[in-house]
Every structure is written in C-alpha cells, then in structure tokens.
Amino acid sequence: MSHEHELVLVVDFGAQYAQLIARRVREARIYSEIVPHTASVDEILARKPTAIVLSGGPQSVYAPGAPQVDPALFTTGIPTFGMCYGFQAMAAALGGEVRRTGLSEFGRTPVHVGEGGELLGDLPPNFSAWMSHGDSVYAPPPGFLCLATSDGSPVAAFEDLTRGLAGVQWHPEVGHSEFGQVVLETFLVTIAGCSQDWTPASIVDDSVEAIRAQVGDAQVLCALSGGVDSAVAAALVQKAVGDQLTCVFVDHGLLRQGEAERVERDFVAVTGVDLVVRDEADRFLGALAGVSDPETKRKIIGREFIRTFEDAARVLNATKDIEYLVQGTLYPDVVESGGGEGAANIKSHHNVGGLPDDLQFKLIEPLRTLFKDEVRAVGTELGLPSDMVWRHPFPGPGLAIRIIGEVTKDRLDLLRQVDAIARFELTAAGLDRAIWQFPVVLLADVRSVGVQGDGRTYGHPVVLRPVTSEDAMTADWGRLPYEVLERISTRITNEVREVNRVVLDITSKPPGTIEWE
Ligand SMILES: Nc1ncnc2c1ncn2[C@@H]1O[C@H](COP(=O)(O)OP(=O)(O)OP(=O)(O)O)[C@@H](O)[C@H]1O
Ligand SMILES: O=c1[nH]c(=O)c2[nH+]cn([C@@H]3O[C@H](COP(=O)(O)O)[C@@H](O)[C@H]3O)c2[nH]1
Ligand SMILES: NC(=O)CC[C@H](N)C(=O)O
Numbered sequence: 308m309s310h311e312h313e314l315v316l317v318v319d320f321g322a323q324y325a326q327l328i329a330r331r332v333r334e335a336r337i338y339s340e341i342v343p344h345t346a347s348v349d350e351i352l353a354r355k356p357t358a359i360v361l362s363g364g365p366q367s368v369y370a371p372g373a374p375q376v377d378p379a380l381f382t383t384g385i386p387t388f389g390m391c392y393g394f395q396a397m398a399a400a401l402g403g404e405v406r407r408t409g410l411s412e413f414g415r416t417p418v419h420v421g422e423g424g425e426l427l428g429d430l431p432p433n434f435s436a437w438m439s440h441g442d443s444v445y446a447p448p449p450g451f452l453c454l455a456t457s458d459g460s461p462v463a464a465f466e467d468l469t470r471g472l473a474g475v476q477w478h479p480e481v482g483h484s485e486f487g488q489v490v491l492e493t494f495l496v497t498i499a500g501c502s503q504d505w506t507p508a509s510i511v512d513d514s515v516e517a518i519r520a521q522v523g524d525a526q527v528l529c530a531l532s533g534g535v536d537s538a539v540a541a542a543l544v545q546k547a548v549g550d551q552l553t554c555v556f557v558d559h560g561l562l563r564q565g566e567a568e569r570v571e572r573d574f575v576a577v578t579g580v581d582l583v584v585r586d587e588a589d590r591f592l593g594a595l596a597g598v599s600d601p602e603t604k605r606k607i608i609g610r611e612f613i614r615t616f617e618d619a620a621r622v623l624n625a626t627k628d629i630e631y632l633v634q635g636t637l638y639p640d641v642v643e644s645g646g647g648e649g650a651a652n653i654k655s656h657h658n659v660g661g662l663p664d665d666l667q668f669k670l671i672e673p674l675r676t677l678f679k680d681e682v683r684a685v686g687t688e689l690g691l692p693s694d695m696v697w698r699h700p701f702p703g704p705g706l707a708i709r710i711i712g713e714v715t716k717d718r719l720d721l722l723r724q725v726d727a728i729a730r731f732e733l734t735a736a737g738l739d740r741a742i743w744q745f746p747v748v749l750l751a752d753v754r755s756v757g758v759q760g761d762g763r764t765y766g767h768p769v770v771l772r773p774v775t776s777e778d779a780m781t782a783d784w785g786r787l788p789y790e791v792l793e794r795i796s797t798r799i800t801n802e803v804r805e806v807n808r809v810v811l812d813i814t815s816k817p818p819g820t821i822e823w824e
C-alpha cells in the first residue's frame with residue numbers, strides 16, 4: 308500500500324512512543340513506518356525513504372554497547388532529523404560532544420531560540436518543550452548551527468542544511484511540546500521536501516487495488532464484530548471484491564444491549580453485505596462456567612471464536628470455497644507484537660487471535676499499517692455512518708472481562724442493564740466524542756451494605772471507567788461532569804435492584820489498563 312507514497316522511516320532506538328512519532332508524521336499527511344535501530348544503512352536505503360527520523364531512547368550514546376547511528380547514513384543525502392537520543396546520536400556520530408549534564412530535564416522545559424536557521428524560524432524566541440534527558444549536546448558537530456538552548460542543554464537544537472540534517476533535544480511528538488507539529492512539518496516539508504500525499508482517499512484507493520490483486524476470484528470470510536476496525540476492513544474488502552465477501556458475526560452472549568440487532572440492522576443496511584449471524588451464547592457461556600481467572604477467560608473465548616469461525620466456514624464451504632479470512636489488525640497490534648527492537652513489550656490482546664499455525668485461511672489485513680484515527684478517516688471516506696465510525700472500541704471478549712468473577716447469564720443481564728444506562732447518559736450529555744471508551748465493570752464477588760427504601764440492602768458495586776485516549780496505548784481517566792456522574796449513579800441504583808453502589812475509577816494507563824481484566 309505504501310509503495311506509491313513517499314515514506315518517512317522512523318528509526319526506533321527504544322523510544323517509549325516511537326509509534327507516536329510515526330503518527331505525527333502521518334498527521335502531516337506523509338506516510339511513515341518504524342524500523343528498529345538494528346536496520347542497516349542498506350536496508351534503510353532499500354525502502355527508499357524521502358526522510359528519516361531518529362527516535363529517542365533510554366541509553367546514553369557514549370555508554371559501551373549503546374546503539375549508534377552508522378555515520379554512512381549521513382552521506383546518503385537523505386534528510387535526517389534526530390529527537391533526543393536520536394539528536395545526541397547524530398551529534399556523536401558526526402564529531403559533536405555529548406556528555407552527562409549537571410541538570411537533567413524531565414517534563415516541561417523553557418527553550419530559548421537563537422538567531423538564524425530554518426528549522427525554528429517560525430517559532431517565538433521563548434517557548435516550552437517537553438524534555439526527558441540526562442545527557443546533553445555540549446558542542447555541535449562541525450558544520451552545524453546551534454539553534455536553541457535550555458538550562459540543561461547548551462545545544463538544544465541544531466541544523467546543517469547543506470546536508471539536510473537537523474535535530475532537537477526535546478520531544479516534538481508529545482502534545483505537551485509547544486509547536487511540536489510545526490517543527491516536525493518544517494523539517495519534513497520545507498527542509499526535506501516531502502509531499503503531503505497520504506490522505507484517506509489515497510489509502511482507500513491503494514488498499515482496494517491491493518485487495519483485488521491479492522484475492523482474485525477467491526471467496527473471503529470476514530469476522531465482523533460491529534466494532535470500528537472490522538466494519539472498516541469489511542467495507543474495504545467489499546468495495547474491492549463485492550459479493551465474494553461473506554461476514555460472520557458471533558453473538559457469544561457477552562455483548563451489550565442491542566448490539567447484535569445493531570450489527571444486523573446498521574451494517575447490512577449500509578453495505579448490503581452478506582451476513583451470517585451465529586448464535587453461540589450457549590457454547591461460550593458453557594465453556595466459561597465456573598471460570599473467574601481473567602487469562603483463562605480470555606483463552607477460552609479466543610478458542611471458541613476460532614471454533615465458531617471454522618464451523619461457519621464449513622457450512623459455507625458447501626456452496627463456496629472460502630480461501631481468505633479478513634482481520635481488522637491495526638498497526639499498533641503489529642508493532643506491539645512484532646516488537647520495536649528494544650522497546651517495552653505491551654500486553655498481547657485477544658484478536659481473532661492466537662491463530663493456529665494450521666489455520667485453513669490466508670489472511671487479509673487491510674488496516675495493518677493504520678492507526679485507529681486513520682481507520683476512522685478511512686471509514687468516513689468509505690461512506691460508513693458516523694455513529695459506526697466513531698463508536699467506542701469494544702473488546703472481543705466483551706462483557707466477560709468486565710465481570711470480575713464468574714460469568715453467568717444473570718450477571719451478564721445485570722451488567723447489560725447498567726451499561727445501557729451509562730452509555731445512554733453519556734450520549735445524552737453529548738460526550739461520546741470527548742470520551743474514548745466507557746467500560747462499566749461489575750464487581751460480582753464484592754458486596755456492600757446499603758439502605759434503600761428504609762431497608763437494608765446487600766448489593767454489588769459497579770465501577771464507571773470513562774477514559775480519554777489517542778490510541779488506547781496510554782489513557783487518562785475521563786473527567787465527566789459531576790451532573791452526568793450523578794445522573795448515571797442515581798439511575799443505576801434506582802433502576803437496577805442488585806446494585807447499591809456506583810464508584811468511579813480515576814486511574815490513568817499506565818499504571819492501570821483500560822479494561823479491568
Ligand atoms: N462478536 C464477534 N463476532 C465476530 N468477530 C468478532 C467478534 N468480536 C470480535 N471479532 C473479531 O475480532 C477482531 C478484534 O476485535 P476488536 O475489538 O479489536 O476490533 P473491532 O471490534 O473490529 O473494533 P473495535 O476496536 O472498535 O471494537 C475484530 O476485528 C473481529 O474480526
Ligand atoms: O478485541 C479486543 N480483545 C481483547 O482481548 C481486548 N482487551 C482489551 N481490549 C481493548 O484494547 C484497548 C486497550 O485495553 P487495555 O488498556 O485493557 O489493555 C481497549 O480499547 C480495550 O477495550 C481488547 N480488544
Ligand atoms: N529520552 C531520550 O531519548 C533520552 C536520551 C538519553 N538517554 C538522555 O538521558 O539524555
């Protein structure tokens with residue numbers, strides 16, 4: 308998909324959020340991918356990047372064994388931008404001086420911009436940038452112009468435009484850095500000359516073409532959850548190969564109120580796609596009986612999903628020969644499971660996943676290079692209705708991982724009721740877009756004493772878990788207005804007899820995760 312677009316490669320030195328750099332580059336409408344710092348100069352050249360970004364990283368460039376940049380990279384003529392570790396590594400590779408500073412800078416840091424130069428030309432003389440470093444560049448390499456300083460960074464930014472090289476000590480990719488996107492775009496567009504041709508329309512055209520080429524006349528199965536990713540993946544495949552596509556929706560009994568009906572009604576109505584609905588509640592609830600360990604729940608659900616897809620294919624194979632399975636895998640899944648070399652390892656999620664080696668399908672993953680916000684833009688471009696494109700993510704294992712304790716039909720019914728109230732009130736308050744996701748968790752094994760109608764109750768607490776996020780990798784707790792919280796709490800305790808306490812989860816991720824299990 309990427310071949311026809313200019314490419315910016317992000318070389319990952321073990322940055323916490325190399326993905327975020329790639330996202331920011333793409334926000335500038337330039338296609339970007341991440342490569343590990345172990346990639347050789349030849350491997351990098353083979354990808355024909357228009358520009359390169361060297362990421363931050365936890366090490367010190369002068370420490371034995373610390374990852375280095377091969378100086379040959381700087382003679383290729385490809386414009387290269389360094390951030391933090393990448394900036395220091397560029398300095399060290401080209402003869403500048405990098406050493407430990409007496410003053411580490413973590414967090415918001417005032418930066419002073421000097422005279423001249425192009426990279427920071429549009430910035431005011433003083434602004435604030437987000438830093439996270441204990442080493443500093445003390446002297447720029449020969450030929451470089453020092454552009455800025457901070458208290459702990461004698462050289463906080465530099466450039467040598469004769470070679471297309473520049474860098475900054477701070478992290479322009481994080482939202483807390485003022486003018487971060489301006490600096491990045493000045494480098495990529497003005498200095499490196501990248502064209503901004505990565506648009507949702509171009510993504511759709513490229514991927515429709517690629518799917519057609521891959522699939523030919525074959526038959527395709529898509530596991531459709533009603534979630535954003537599989538809806539957009541299915542719509543792309545449908546645009547590419549039309550009625551060669553059959554979607555399978557599994558009602559595993561762990562869905563929220565109205566979900567199954569909504570998928571049938573909305574998705575089919577909009578796309579006209581062939582949909583097979585499998586009612587598998589008995590199978591999933593049977594397999595989950597007596598289980599309260601979160602990992603065991605997830606494994607059971609993953610296994611039963613695969614069995615269900617295989618069953619569905621067996622039935623369909625009577626009339627068509629299903630060769631491909633469509634998955635809504637996103638770029639963060641790929642990076643998290645393939646590993647940016649040296650980067651932290653993030654928990655692996657249920658996908659259609661833990662796919663067996665002897666999988667009978669070949670995979671189609673049209674969203675494999677995209678982030679969630681891009682998937683939403685593609686969905687919009689494809690004409691999917693905005694409530695489908697903007698709906699909150701919902702995990703494949705469903706309410707099973709929001710019931711802390713054993714999953715039973717009664718508990719599911721109870722949580723469905725509570726969840727419907729919370730979601731209704733969020734929507735009524737016009738906050739769906741402001742909140743990334745709003746799990747409601749039933750502490751099924753916990754009871755507390757309450758008083759209702761002058762009588763003692765001994766009910767269950769539920770936890771409201773509104774979060775804000777950009778890509779679910781990190782999250783903050785959502786600051787819902789007190790009036791909205793009050794309405795939700797009152798309605799839940801009035802309308803759902805078994806619940807006598809509503810609590811609010813105010814933990815960010817990290818350290819918490821979004822889901823409780
Ligand atoms: N009930 C279901 N029926 C069929 N397939 C499902 C179901 N739940 C999940 N899947 C499959 O598992 C994949 C991963 O689920 P995931 O929740 O990550 O994505 P999604 O549901 O498509 O999007 P979102 O992240 O917005 O919920 C889906 O893309 C879909 O292919
Ligand atoms: O399809 C899925 N299968 C899973 O097993 C799964 N676990 C978590 N999630 C969703 O992923 C995002 C991050 O969740 P956590 O912060 O809980 O890890 C949030 O959006 C979660 O809802 C899942 N989605
Ligand atoms: N965030 C970074 O890239 C840190 C770079 C280097 N380890 C320093 O402390 O200066």
Ligand SMILES: [Mg+2]
Nearest residue numbers: 534701702703
């Ligand atoms: Mg989902």
